[in-house]
Amino acid sequence: MRNLRILPIALLIAPVALSAQERLATRTGHISFLSETPMENIVGDNHKVTSVFDATTGAIEFAVLIKAFEFEKALMQEHFNENYMESNTFPKASFKGKVTGVGEDELKKEGTYLISAQGDLTIHGVARPVTIKGTFMVDAAGAVKATSDFTVNAEDHGIKIPGVVRDKIAKEIKVSVKLDYAKM
Amino acid sequence: MNKRTIFLLIVLLAAIGGGFAWKEYHRTTAKADELPVKETVNAQDLMTAFITDEDAATARFVGTTEQVVQVTGTISAIDPAGKLTNIVLGTDNDLAGVVCEFAAADVPADWRSGASVTIKGICTGMLIDVVLVRCTAVE
Numbered sequence: 421m422r423n424l425r426i427l428p429i430a431l432l433i434a435p436v437a438l439s440a441q442e443r444l445a446t447r448t449g450h451i452s453f454l455s456e457t458p459m460e461n462i463v464g465d466n467h468k469v470t471s472v473f474d475a476t477t478g479a480i481e482f483a484v485l486i487k488a489f490e491f492e493k494a495l496m497q498e499h500f501n502e503n504y505m506e507s508n509t510f511p512k513a514s515f516k517g518k519v520t521g522v523g524e525d526e527l528k529k530e531g532t533y534l535i536s537a538q539g540d541l542t543i544h545g546v547a548r549p550v551t552i553k554g555t556f557m558v559d560a561a562g563a564v565k566a567t568s569d570f571t572v573n574a575e576d577h578g579i580k581i582p583g584v585v586r587d588k589i590a591k592e593i594k595v596s597v598k599l600d601y602a603k604m
Numbered sequence: 605m606n607k608r609t610i611f612l613l614i615v616l617l618a619a620i621g622g623g624f625a626w627k628e629y630h631r632t633t634a635k636a637d638e639l640p641v642k643e644t645v646n647a648q649d650l651m652t653a654f655i656t657d658e659d660a661a662t663a664r665f666v667g668t669t670e671q672v673v674q675v676t677g678t679i680s681a682i683d684p685a686g687k688l689t690n691i692v693l694g695t696d697n698d699l700a701g702v703v704c705e706f707a708a709a710d711v712p713a714d715w716r717s718g719a720s721v722t723i724k725g726i727c728t729g730m731l732i733d734v735v736l737v738r739c740t741a742v743e
Contacts, residue, residue: 447703447731447732447733448683448685448690448703467685467688467705468703468705468728468731468735468737470731470732470733483731484731485728485729485730485731485735487666487670487726487728487729488728488729488735488737490633490737490738491633492632493629493630493631493632493633494631494632494633494634495628495629495631497633508668511662511666511729512729512731
């Protein structure tokens with residue numbers, strides 16, 4: 421798990437010679453997920469997503485602490501951490517990949533850009549290759565916001581859902597990401 | 605004990621059990637000031653612990669179940685974020701600090717950058733920063 425910390429820090433402390441690269445970062449991104457079933461809806465929110473985007477190379481990474489997800493009910497949070505995500509063993513989730521559709525030139529002008537991020541999504545210690553669609557928005561002041569909505573199948577990442585509660589957990593979990601980047 | 609009494613006892617036990625189950629199901633997560641403090645540390649030492657040995661620091665400050673860490677430090681940044689506010693406690697690492705997430709209404713009005721403060725929060729680990737959530741101010 422240590423290398424999940426190293427990459428963003430490596431990008432942050434890269435030599436001055438690389439300062440010409442356009443790098444954006446956030447430490448307070450937002451990820452929420454929704455499990456929607458007729459039995460129960462479960463929403464988890466995490467406002468401490470760390471992400472770094474290198475507009476020169478297209479490299480992107482985001483990482484999140486599982487225990488920083490918050491729920492309406494304490495029992496949901498406890499079951500999420502102890503029974504499903506096993507967060508004592510797998511404390512973090514991450515995505516590492518490459519973005520196409522936006523680069524240094526696009527970030528210099530106001531606009532909305534459709535992007536595709538291809539890479540590995542690691543949840544519960546299991547990495548799966550994914551392609552995530554999203555949007556980068558650059559406003560008149562040059563602020564950059566990235567958003568994406570995608571779905572995750574918990575069982576693809578080795579998360580076991582007991583038969584007793586199978587009807588309470590959606591097969592496809594809806595994930596929503598919102599990142600307000602700042603230039604590094 | 606006659607059948608009517610037994611029946612009433614069963615109904616009473618079922619009601620008590622049902623009430624407990626309902627209360628437990630609807631229990632909300634506690635803020636940091638509603639739980640006992642497990643560790644007291646300053647921001648620099650907390651950061652150093654995670655950088656030196658993340659696994660050991662996670663075991664000590666995050667624990668296997670939620671636990672409260674009381675941390676002292678100097679505010680290096682106050683970042684409003686909608687209904688939340690992030691209070692960043694500075695460390696000797698310019699790139700990283702201890703980020704304490706508050707409900708915006710819970711941040712004392714007189715807190716400013718440079719102020720020395722004490723905060724209780726649930727430690728969730730470290731990405732670039734050490735992250736505490738559901739924080740409250742210690743006056």
